Amino acid sequence: MDQMTGYMTSEGGTTTQGEPTLSSVSLIARKGQVMAIATEEMLADVAINLVSAYAVRAGKALGALEDNQFFKDGSGTAPNISAFLAGTTYTETTSAALSYTDVIGMYFALPQAYRDQGKWLIADNVLILLSALKDANARPFYSTMTELPRPLVDDPTAIGTLLGTPVYSVPFTNGTIWFGDPSAAYAVGSRQGIESRVDTSVGFVAGNVYFKISQRFDGNNLDAIAGRNCTGITSVN
DSSP, X not given: OOOOOOOOOOTTOOOXXXXXXXXXXXXXXXXXXXXXXXXXXXXXXXXXXXXXXXXXXXXXXXXXXXXXXXXXXXXXXXXXOSOOOOOEEOOOSBTTEEOHHHHXXXXXXXXXXXXXXXXXXXXXXXXXXXXXXXXXXXXXXXXXXXXXSOXXXXXXXXXXXXXXXXXXXXXXXXXXXXXXXXXXXXXXXXXXXXXXXXXXXXXXXXXXXXXXXXXXEEEEEOOGGGEEEEOOOOEEO
């Protein structure tokens, strides 16, 4: 669903229709899962709380799985989620090369209505390239990545700022940079939260205990206008 449009009208007049275009976006939950096996002897003898250790690591593994699905692996082909975060393609001046002008261009190509909540989501290899990017006066353009203390932004998980807007490292495919309002561009749906189950019947003879931690979720694109992305970046200039 894109943004609404406002129009001027005379007193007592009727304005042009301005409601957003609506379309159906499916959210079909898929299952992400972590499984672990421990013997009864391990559970009895290990010096740490093995169940707690499994739970913590399973939560982190599911979080990493979600990120990969939302930013890279969500292909729409089962068992993957419906789609990863896309947006409207921004074509750089020189193919595969990101320039100072391109970064400015991506920022202003995004409609103003989305800029207030705008965020840069960038693959790690592009962040490394950006750290070497300089403006026309040879000044570092993305110096905040190495600044200590960190720049002041609302979200402490941001690793810096670009044009005064927070930057986040995400597991995009190498060469990808995205700017926009994620909450307007993308929908995430989850079911039932994280579920944990334990079973001793399958491995009864061997004395094995099975742990299964599952989460059902999906993601799909809502509004392509709310984001701009470049892919295949291999250099900066």
